[in-house]
Amino acid sequence: xxxxxxxxxxxxxxxxxxxxxxxxxxxxxxxxxxxxxxxxxxxxxxxxxxxxxxxxxxxxxxxxxxxxxxxxxxxxxxxxxxxxxxxxxxxxxxxxxxxxxxxxxxxxxxxxxxxxxxxxxxxxxxxxxxxxxxxxxxxxxxxxxxxxxxxxxxxxxxxxxxxxxxxxxxxxxxxxxxxxxxxxxxxxxxxxxxxxxxxxxxxxxxxxxxxxxxxxxxxxxxxxxxxxxxxxxxxxxxxxxxxxxxxxxxxxxxxxxxxxxxxxxxxxxxxxxxxxxxxxxxxxxxxxxxxxxxxxxxxxxxxxxxxxxxxxxxxxxxxxxxxxxxxxxxxxxxxxxxxxxxxxxxxxxxxxxxxx
Numbered sequence: 001x002x003x004x005x006x007x008x009x010x011x012x013x014x015x016x017x018x019x020x021x022x023x024x025x026x027x028x029x030x031x032x033x034x035x036x037x038x039x040x041x042x043x044x045x046x047x048x049x050x051x052x053x054x055x056x057x058x059x060x061x062x063x064x065x066x067x068x069x070x071x072x073x074x075x076x077x078x079x080x081x082x083x084x085x086x087x088x089x090x091x092x093x094x095x096x097x098x099x100x101x102x103x104x105x106x107x108x109x110x111x112x113x114x115x116x117x118x119x120x121x122x123x124x125x126x127x128x129x130x131x132x133x134x135x136x137x138x139x140x141x142x143x144x145x146x147x148x149x150x151x152x153x154x155x156x157x158x159x160x161x162x163x164x165x166x167x168x169x170x171x172x173x174x175x176x177x178x179x180x181x182x183x184x185x186x187x188x189x190x191x192x193x194x195x196x197x198x199x200x201x202x203x204x205x206x207x208x209x210x211x212x213x214x215x216x217x218x219x220x221x222x223x224x225x226x227x228x229x230x231x232x233x234x235x236x237x238x239x240x241x242x243x244x245x246x247x248x249x250x251x252x253x254x255x256x257x258x259x260x261x262x263x264x265x266x267x268x269x270x271x272x273x274x275x276x277x278x279x280x281x282x283x284x285x286x287x288x289x290x291x292x293x294x295x296x297x298x299x300x301x302x303x304x305x306x307x308x309x310x311x312x313x314x315x316x317x318x319x320x321x322x323x324x325x326x327x328x329x330x331x332x333x334x335x336x337x338x339x340x341x342x343x344x345x346x347x348x349x350x351x352x353x354x355x356x
Contacts (some may be wrong), residue, residue, distance in 0.1 A: 035342065036320070038297050042271060056250060076261060079229065085230060087242075089228065092226035103154065104153050110130060114134070132159075141175070142166070162297075188346070197212075216295075225247065286298045286356045289301050319345070
């Protein structure tokens with residue numbers, strides 16, 4: 001009864017949609033080693049923080065640039081694109097919301113891989129879009145042929161995939177686009193760690209959107225900056241449907257500084273990749289199966305200790321990792337890459353839990 005009263009003013013879509021559950025953010029966060037939300041363990045560069053402080057002045061009484069032109073130019077220059085092929089969103093989440101709102105008809109069907117980023121499924125439901133899932137192959141690689149079995153109007157693939165970390169080569173995506181007649185979205189939130197972006201394909205095809213994020217590789221999850229690279233016609237659609245001033249002035253200043261500070265960025269990438277490879281080697285030594293990953297996390301399972309038990313026992317030891325429900329995913333935990341000290345603490349606790 002209480003629940004019915006609580007949902008009194010919810011519409012049918014809101015009532016029927018599954019809730020997206022982000023990684024835990026405990027109140028006493030400082031007491032945990034937090035390896036559950038794929039955040040970068042290293043802070044933003046001093047240049048970025050100084051740019052944000054400098055932008056915090058009396059100009060905040062004015063609205064920000066509604067097109068985020070300077071930020072689009074900075075991103076385009078770094079990626080070899082035209083600014084007219086770039087859209088800036090309040091995180092990639094806003095970009096996906098706009099895609100469901102404006103780039104697929106209500107009676108059409110979308111398709112997503114499984115397992116993959118659960119927010120795709122939730123946003124599809126919230127926007128009244130029917131969807132189907134295409135299972136990954138047994139080795140967690142993409143089964144792109146599965147997206148061609150029906151006339152899907154929209155397909156989204158995370159590349160590298162979340163939560164598996166698996167990657168699909170650009171030439172494979174190019175071949176797929178030669179056959180696919182819907183709109184393909186390639187979510188590249190983790191692409192910077194090992195490279196291999198599909199952004200070049202927007203110059204060859206008119207049915208592709210490539211999204212990227214500053215939350216992971218740039219240590220700016222708190223700024224909420226995401227990018228979409230796409231043919232100019234799609235970008236104009238984004239501009240038409242977005243909120244009036246969707247990216248604030250402080251976030252813009254910090255993002256531009258981050259894109260220009262390539263030295264700090266490259267050093268950060270080297271550190272994360274090195275720590276990830278240390279984690280993979282030590283997990284294998286403890287008997288874990290590790291899915292090859294090109295992201296800042298690993299998807300792993302132990303032959304003797306269930307994933308749910310690993311998650312709970314690590315949490316008791318004040319270490320947070322991610323555990324999912326559902327077929328296949330429930331057999332694994334996803335571990336974000338942290339500092340070397342955090343990785344060593346994790347490996348030590350896992351050795352104690354597994355008796356290795």
